[in-house]
Amino acid sequence: MKGVIFNVVQEVVEDVFGPDAWDEIVRRSGADGAYTSLGSYPDAELGSLVTAAAEVAGVTEPEALVLVGRKGFARLGGRHAELLDGADTWMDVLAQLDGIIHPEVQKIYPDAEVPSFRTTTGDRSMQLRYESSRNLCPLAEGLILGMGDHFGTDLTVDHLECVHRGDDSCVLEVVER
Numbered sequence: 001m002k003g004v005i006f007n008v009v010q011e012v013v014e015d016v017f018g019p020d021a022w023d024e025i026v027r028r029s030g031a032d033g034a035y036t037s038l039g040s041y042p043d044a045e046l047g048s049l050v051t052a053a054a055e056v057a058g059v060t061e062p063e064a065l066v067l068v069g070r071k072g073f074a075r076l077g078g079r080h081a082e083l084l085d086g087a088d089t090w091m092d093v094l095a096q097l098d099g100i101i102h103p104e105v106q107k108i109y110p111d112a113e114v115p116s117f118r119t120t121t122g123d124r125s126m127q128l129r130y131e132s133s134r135n136l137c138p139l140a141e142g143l144i145l146g147m148g149d150h151f152g153t154d155l156t157v158d159h160l161e162c163v164h165r166g167d168d169s170c171v172l173e174v175v176e177r
Contacts, residue, residue, distance in 0.1 A: 006035035008072040028052035062138035069142020124176040137170040
C-alpha cells in the first residue's frame with residue numbers, strides 16, 4: 001500500500017478525532033506510524049491501523065474505512081488535482097477510473113497496485129464492479145461519497161454483491177439522490 005494512503009488516514013484521524021487519537025491508534029496497532037507518500041508499506045499495517053482506529057472511534061472497521069475514504073477524497077484530490085481534470089461530475093470521475101485516473105496514478109507511483117472498476121451507467125446511477133486483492137470496498141464506498149461531496153451531490157452506495165458476504169466480487173450501486 002502506498003504511503004500517501006497512510007498519510008491520508010493519519011490526516012483524517014487527526015482532523016476528526018485529534019492528534020492524540022492518531023498516537024493512540026499507532027500505539028494500539030503496533031504500526032510504525034511514520035510514512036512517506038512515495039513509500040510502500042505492508043497491507044497488513046493498514047489493516048492493523050484500521051482495526052485500532054475502529055476501536056478508538058467506537059465504530060466497525062467498515063465504518064472506519066468509509067469515514068477515511070469520505071473525508072480523505074478531498075485530500076487525495078488536493079494532492080493530485082490533475083487526476084480530476086476534465087471531470088465535471090462524480091459520474092465522470094468514476095467512468096474514467098480505469099481508463100485515465102489509475103494509469104496516471106501508476107505513472108506517479110509505478111509500483112502501485114490499483115483496484116479495477118468496470119462501470120455500467122444509468123440515468124442518475126452507476127454500478128461499479130470493484131475488484132482488488134485488498135478487498136477494501138468500504139474504502140471505495142467512502143471515496144465515492146467523498147467524490148459526491150466534492151461535486152455537491154448527495155450519493156448513496158449500496159453493496160449489491162460483496163466479497164465480505166461470500167460473493168466472488170463487489171458490485172457497488174451508486175445513486176444520485
